[in-house]
Amino acid sequence: MSPRISVIMSVRNGSAYLEATIRSILDQTFPDFEFIILDNASTDNSGQIVESFVDSRIRYIRNAKDLGLTGSLNAGLVLARGEFIARMDADDVSLPHRFERQVDFLDQNPSVALVGGWAEVFGDEQIAEIVEHPCESDAIRTWMYFQNCFVHPATMFRREIIGLEGLSYDIRFPIYQDYPFFFLLSQKYAAANLPEPLIRYRVHANQGSVSQRYPARRDELVTIYHENLVTLIADIDGEAARSFAYFHCFELDINEVKPLRAYRQARAISQRILKTLRERGTRVPGEMETRARRIARSRFRMAIAASGLSPILSEWLGNPLETMAACHGILFFLARKLRHSRGKNA
Template sequence: MPRASVIMSVYNNAEFILEAIHSILIQTYTDFEFIIIDDGSTDGSAYLISQITDPRVVKIYHSENKGLVASLNEGLSMATGEYIVRMDGDDFSVPDRLAVQISFMDQNPSIDVCGAAYTTTIGERAKVNPIGHDEIKTWLLFHCCICHPSVIMRNRMIHRLGIQYDINYPHAEDYELFNRLAFQVQVANLPICLLFYRQHDRKVSIQHRNIQADTARRVRQQQFYKLGLELSDEENQTMVELLEFRINPKDYASYSKASGFARWVLDQNSLYKIYNQELLNAAFSRCISNLPYQ
């Protein structure tokens, strides 16, 4: 039985797929199985995958596109490793990614989910997300602060909690999952760049931007329900402007509306005690002051 199961769902990634696969096969840590699911690709991706001969690779081919959620859940059900590692078919991992993440998980048995820093431009400064559990949990109210293809999870946690990706949250299934898990297990992010997160026109976040935005709104609303709040369209728009750092502190009306919204949420949190109050206040302050987490 391998220590890790790397799960990659592929749909029309022919331009990048071999580089993505190669980045896993050359890992310095070698005790893993690599589950590659071609989800009905029509661009030759399946053929390229079929040419891979490494015995650690498990190949699954769908005759038609079932969608990312179905493919990922299939991968979860097949995984035999102690750890489950996510990877996308258009990104690539640094050579010691598995070694670093598995070592961290071995040394921190209380952590069940761990992401990492990443870069979208080789040679430029990496994007470092919140590191500790309470801070991640707080920022997840605003946006997905765990990079999905950089994640490693404990397989026993997946089975113990019966975890699957939820098909009701298309194109933000990771955001929903991490919000759910943050209330059940300990999560972390490593401040070490382990992934190149490729940006291109066919990226889900670009192709399905409107659907993803609506789904993310629904994920956030589930968290606001925990605070006894249901946002109106106007309040949701204020929240979006906050999390996108679009508040103009020199515009009194904009600043006043955002500050009032933040005080409202903080007052509710002081009653329901869902988030660390100090961290939530700091998150709102950063958003209002246009100081993204980095």
């Protein structure tokens, strides 16, 4: 008989935190699961740690070579037998009630394909804090165009739907493989986040998304934002969409297009995005406006403080996504001005 949950976790040289992670899964209050642990060609003692646990629910598979996280997770999707698939990372900790809460929610809401939850972020040099994301499906569907609303190792989704849609993690994205995966799910099906922490998300120097070089992370996000935008506005100009994606990534050193042109394109697209969202009747733009204005004001203050200029641009704080684009443009020109003045004084 198949288990209700297939837990998929890939590990590569993760011995430092692996024991605590495995124990947090085995100690779940909902016990009906298989735990698929894919050892992605580790060179440390990760395999020995896994094999030290005597539990019939563990399925330990060692990859013959390093498939990368994305490839390893896809192998796990093929192996999964459960009604639901739960993700876990080898350095985080699932809270004891996580599976129980998620299974109860999915059983009570059969139209929901994907459910996540909030996370308690912690680390050796970081005070623990709760990361919250939108919980309702309509809000998630809109926000997913502009940010990932799910903590990957806190998610659970229906295996049947993955099979029907032929979904897998996109191998183009070795770092942010979850974002496009969840974007596609949340656009076609109902999705939700439970308004409570389900995991403890560990931040450390060797973490994949942290240790990867910034250009690689930026390039993945730019591509994802670009592709999301095209699904929202089908006839959008490619260069303009990429300009907006760069600004959305807080990328100030734009080499592919002229900075002023990119800034103007990003502002124009921002207005069009909001118009499209309002035509769909969503209430989310109001929420986005509040958040964008708060972000922009903070960044304006930092930019003005660094440059010594007076706050003369506050009239731009009115349009949510336009505000973010405007803020990025201002920061670009202030940074350029500062670099120029430092060069003259050197």
